[in-house]
Amino acid sequence: MNSATERVLLAHGDGGLLTAKLVDEVFLKNLGGQAAGGLLDAAILDGRGRGGSRGGRRRLALTTDSFVVKPVFFPGGDIGSLAVHGTVNDLASVGACPLALSAAFILEEGLEVAVLQRVVASMGKAAARVGVPIVTGDTKVVEKGAADGLFINTTGLGEILPAADLSFGRLRPGDRVLVSGSVGDHGVAVLSQRKGLAFETPVISDSAPLFDLVRPLLERAPGVKFLRDPTRGGLATTLKEIAASAGEVDIVIEEDRIPVRPAVAGACEILGLDPLYLANEGKIIVVVEESGAAEALRILRGHPLGADAAEVGRVEAGRGDLWLVTSLGGTKRLDRLTGEQLPRIC
Amino acid sequence: MNSATERVLLAHGDGGLLTAKLVDEVFLKNLGGQAAGGLLDAAILDGRGRGGSRGGRRRLALTTDSFVVKPVFFPGGDIGSLAVHGTVNDLASVGACPLALSAAFILEEGLEVAVLQRVVASMGKAAARVGVPIVTGDTKVVEKGAADGLFINTTGLGEILPAADLSFGRLRPGDRVLVSGSVGDHGVAVLSQRKGLAFETPVISDSAPLFDLVRPLLERAPGVKFLRDPTRGGLATTLKEIAASAGEVDIVIEEDRIPVRPAVAGACEILGLDPLYLANEGKIIVVVEESGAAEALRILRGHPLGADAAEVGRVEAGRGDLWLVTSLGGTKRLDRLTGEQLPRIC
Numbered sequence: 001m002n003s004a005t006e007r008v009l010l011a012h013g014d015g016g017l018l019t020a021k022l023v024d025e026v027f028l029k030n031l032g033g034q035a036a037g038g039l040l041d042a043a044i045l046d047g048r049g050r051g052g053s054r055g056g057r058r059r060l061a062l063t064t065d066s067f068v069v070k071p072v073f074f075p076g077g078d079i080g081s082l083a084v085h086g087t088v089n090d091l092a093s094v095g096a097c098p099l100a101l102s103a104a105f106i107l108e109e110g111l112e113v114a115v116l117q118r119v120v121a122s123m124g125k126a127a128a129r130v131g132v133p134i135v136t137g138d139t140k141v142v143e144k145g146a147a148d149g150l151f152i153n154t155t156g157l158g159e160i161l162p163a164a165d166l167s168f169g170r171l172r173p174g175d176r177v178l179v180s181g182s183v184g185d186h187g188v189a190v191l192s193q194r195k196g197l198a199f200e201t202p203v204i205s206d207s208a209p210l211f212d213l214v215r216p217l218l219e220r221a222p223g224v225k226f227l228r229d230p231t232r233g234g235l236a237t238t239l240k241e242i243a244a245s246a247g248e249v250d251i252v253i254e255e256d257r258i259p260v261r262p263a264v265a266g267a268c269e270i271l272g273l274d275p276l277y278l279a280n281e282g283k284i285i286v287v288v289e290e291s292g293a294a295e296a297l298r299i300l301r302g303h304p305l306g307a308d309a310a311e312v313g314r315v316e317a318g319r320g321d322l323w324l325v326t327s328l329g330g331t332k333r334l335d336r337l338t339g340e341q342l343p344r345i346c
Numbered sequence: 347m348n349s350a351t352e353r354v355l356l357a358h359g360d361g362g363l364l365t366a367k368l369v370d371e372v373f374l375k376n377l378g379g380q381a382a383g384g385l386l387d388a389a390i391l392d393g394r395g396r397g398g399s400r401g402g403r404r405r406l407a408l409t410t411d412s413f414v415v416k417p418v419f420f421p422g423g424d425i426g427s428l429a430v431h432g433t434v435n436d437l438a439s440v441g442a443c444p445l446a447l448s449a450a451f452i453l454e455e456g457l458e459v460a461v462l463q464r465v466v467a468s469m470g471k472a473a474a475r476v477g478v479p480i481v482t483g484d485t486k487v488v489e490k491g492a493a494d495g496l497f498i499n500t501t502g503l504g505e506i507l508p509a510a511d512l513s514f515g516r517l518r519p520g521d522r523v524l525v526s527g528s529v530g531d532h533g534v535a536v537l538s539q540r541k542g543l544a545f546e547t548p549v550i551s552d553s554a555p556l557f558d559l560v561r562p563l564l565e566r567a568p569g570v571k572f573l574r575d576p577t578r579g580g581l582a583t584t585l586k587e588i589a590a591s592a593g594e595v596d597i598v599i600e601e602d603r604i605p606v607r608p609a610v611a612g613a614c615e616i617l618g619l620d621p622l623y624l625a626n627e628g629k630i631i632v633v634v635e636e637s638g639a640a641e642a643l644r645i646l647r648g649h650p651l652g653a654d655a656a657e658v659g660r661v662e663a664g665r666g667d668l669w670l671v672t673s674l675g676g677t678k679r680l681d682r683l684t685g686e687q688l689p690r691i692c
Contacts, residue, residue: 006459013453013487022485026463030470031449031480043481045446045503064448064501068486100391102410102501103377106452111354117372124376134377135389139368140414141359142690146494151486155410155448155501157391344488 015232015279016337020241042094044160059160061096063087066153070344072119074193076185076205077281079152080123085207085281086346087156088130089229092211092284095164095218098132102155105139108147116150123152130209132156163218170225171246175315176293178286180213180300181206181308182259183235187278188267190345197270201263208282213303221296223289230285232346233337236276238285239313240322240336250318254325257312276324277337279345287315361578361625362683366587388440390506405506407442409433412499416690418465420539422531422551423627425498426469431553431627432692433502434476435575438557439630441510441564444478448501451485454493462496469498476555478502509564516571517592521661522639524632526559526646527552527654528605529581533624534613536691543616547609554628559649567642569635576631578692579683582622584631585659586668586682596664600671603658622670623683625691633661 011018042063067083077085088098103123107116127134189205192198210229217224226246230238235258243251260268260275268275282305288296293311300306322334357364388409413429423431434444449469453462473480535551538544556575563570572592576584581604589597606614606621614621628651634642639657646652668680 008453008455008457008459008462008487010455010487010489013485019485023483026459026466027449027483027485030463030466031473031483043446043448045481060503062446062448062482062501062503064450064482064499065484066450066452066486066499068452068488068492100389100408102389102408103373104410104412104499104501106412106414106497107354107359109354109356113352113354113372116354117376120372120376127377135391136408136410137369137373137377138411139359139365139373140412140497140690141354141356142414142494143356145491146414146416146690147497148488148492151452151493151497153410153412153450153499153501155408155450155499157406157408157503344486344492 010343011339014337014342016237020336042090042096044094061091061094061158061160063090064153064155065090066151067346068151068344069190069346070148071193072115072149074205075189075202077207078119078122079150080119081126082207082281082346083152083154084123084126084130085209086231087154088132089210091156091158092214093227093229094160095166095214095227096158096160097211098130098156098158100135100157101127101132103134103137104153106147106151107139107141108149109141109144111149119150130211161215161218166226168226168242168246171249171287171315173249173315173317174290175225175287176290176311177251177253177313177315178288178293178297178300178309178311179235180284180306182261182264183230183280183283184260184264184268184275184278186281187342187345188264191271191342192267199263199267203263203267206280206282208305210282210284210305213300213305214284216299217286217296221288221292221299223292224286224296225289226287228285230280230283232279234277234279236322236334237336240334243322244320247320248317250316250321250323251313252316252323252325253313255327257310259308259310279342281346356689357685360683360688362583366682388436388442390440407437407440407504407506409436410499410501411436412497413692414497414690415536415692416494417539418461418495420551421535421548423553424465424468425496426465427472428553428627428692429498429500430469430472430476431555432577433500434478435556437502437504438560439573439575440506441512441560441573442504442506443557444476444502444504446481446503447473447478449480449483450499452493452497453485453487454495455487455490457495465496476557507561507564512572514572514588514592517595517633517661519595519661519663520636521571521633522636522657523597523599523659523661524634524639524643524646524655525581525658526630526652528607528610529626529629530606530610530614530621530624532627533688533691534610537617537688538613545609545613549609549613552626552628554651556628556630556651559646559651560630562645563632563642567634567638567645569638570632570642571635572633574631576626576629578625580623580625582668582680583682586680589668590666593666594663596662596667596669597659598662598669598671599659601673603656605654605656625688627692
């Protein structure tokens with residue numbers, strides 16, 4: 001990132017390799033001295049205050065996401081509900097119950113107010129379903145051509161459940177890797193809408209709030225060590241990041257065990273996409289110690305959002321790699337998403 | 347806002363009358379059932395938790411702002427430092443010490459990485475000066491033409507000083523209205539840069555973090571009742587909002603007492619602008635009871651950012667109006683900013 005002529009590419013935003021490079025070389029380099037543990041999806045704030053009080057013992061979490069999904073409305077959701085779900089799911093991934101959201105809008109001059117109304121109503125409905133108040137907001141308008149319709153930023157403040165003890169550092173060989181349901185639904189739903197494709201079986205985004213699924217898992221399943229929602233970059237990119245961050249482990253997943261809806265698999269064939277790299281907006285990855293895997297799976301499957309949960313792999317001793325055991329029995333190493341497969345998927 | 351063909355105008359984002367209408371009719375209508383006290387610039391969160399713990403007694407504040415300023419670099423600052431100052435100043439306006447910031451970037455494909463580097467470095471420097479960590483972030487990239495360079499959202503979590511007791515409801519006839527320095531500097535600095543104008547005396551943005559100015563005021567000046575930073579919409583729009591929200595009071599300000607730098611006044615004449623409606627990014631309005639006004643002014647003037655502080659008016663019994671006593675001795679009623687005087691000023 002030293003060339004004076006280097007420019008931002010779409011792939012810098014796909015959640016894959018170039019995103020990670022940008023975060024490392026631009027953001028962490030300039031902000032990292034202060035950032036606690038790097039720019040995590042959700043930061044965990046200790047309970048100490050600077051403002052005069054002694055503070056409490058609550059562990060708070062803060063997370064931010066901007067949403068630029070195109071088109072704004074897609075099967076199973078819209079940018080408004082997605083902006084709520086995406087942010088509360090980043091909180092759920094660190095075991096945090098959402099306390100409050102902020103909502104900031106960048107609007108393009110000429111946007112139909114009726115579109116904005118519909119999006120904001122959907123946001124309100126999604127937030128009410130989660131039970132989280134949207135407490136503060138901001139609106140900016142830019143000239144026609146200086147944005148594309150509307151962009152939304154939601155930032156979430158959460159309180160980490162006392163039962164949550166989640167960190168990369170707890171991963172050990174033998175741990176099991178679960179996923180709460182089928183992968184690739186959101187990516188295919190948005191892409192097919194964007195391209196005007198209609199499939200025999202419509203593909204609906206899985207956009208949904210995950211805290212109610214996560215809470216019983218943390219409170220009742222023994223040995224849950226790590227959670228993450230596989231959004232941009234998909235299951236493979238997220239698992240690769242987990243393996244790389246945990247240190248001295250690999251993750252091995254089995255193709256045959258990964259739930260993929262037939263309609264998603266079919267659409268991926270037609271579109272030339274890999275469901276393992278497609279965004280999900282209502283799924284959670286769970287790393288749990290071997291002895292707790294069956295109970296964790298039972299709890300997941302007991303919730304409508306986890307009905308198709310599956311154990312898809314395990315943690316092994318290694319060097320931060322992700323391996324896929326294919327349906328044909330071969331083994332291949334998977335890396336983060338590279339290229340610009342899916343801009344503006346969320 | 348019922349017409350099916352109504353569209354978003356630039357003036358919906360200028361912080362004036364149409365912004366207020368959009369907030370009322372779209373945001374509060376759809377989100378307001380949940381929003382505590384409306385979509386305030388900074389929301390105050392009570393100490394109760396939902397996550398299982400009893401919580402502490404800390405009063406937290408959450409605020410969000412997106413920054414779309416054009417151009418990205420201007421005399422006295424840039425979008426990066428502005429994004430830090432703007433958000434910590436919204437916290438300061440509710441008497442809150444900043445605890446943590448999030449930073450979310452929307453980048454246009456093709457943006458020079460060197461520009462991003464410079465902006466992020468400036469952000470890091472501004473945050474370090476304030477002593478607030480940027481704990482979490484997000485980056486999205488949109489296609490060339492779908493945004494304009496870069497937009498930044500910063501959301502801030504703060505802790506309200508125990509000494510702060512600030513509310514519209516405390517305003518009473520006789521209270522004094524102070525402003526911490528000259529008005530209009532930021533607006534003129536950005537506009538002159540955008541239009542490529544050079545004045546004999548360059549106008550520099552006042553972009554600066556205000557908590558260090560606010561803290562001694564709250565801790566040592568008696569009778570401070572309300573604070574607000576007059577950003578978009580300027581001094582007049584902000585005072586009109588305060589008067590309208592307080593109920594049964596008017597605010598009366600005197601033109602001759604309002605500090606305006608000669609270079610700003612000159613530029614406003616040339617550009618046909620009113621400094622009372624221009625954005626400020628390093629000024630605070632203080633409403634204080636009469637008996638505390640002299641001490642509050644003394645404290646403000648003791649800080650470099652408040653050296654030009656002045657008492658500019660008073661609260662009177664009334665119906666929510668703002669009045670200006672002009673230099674010629676006449677009195678005129680001022681309303682919120684209307685029209686699209688200054689898009690993308692912050």
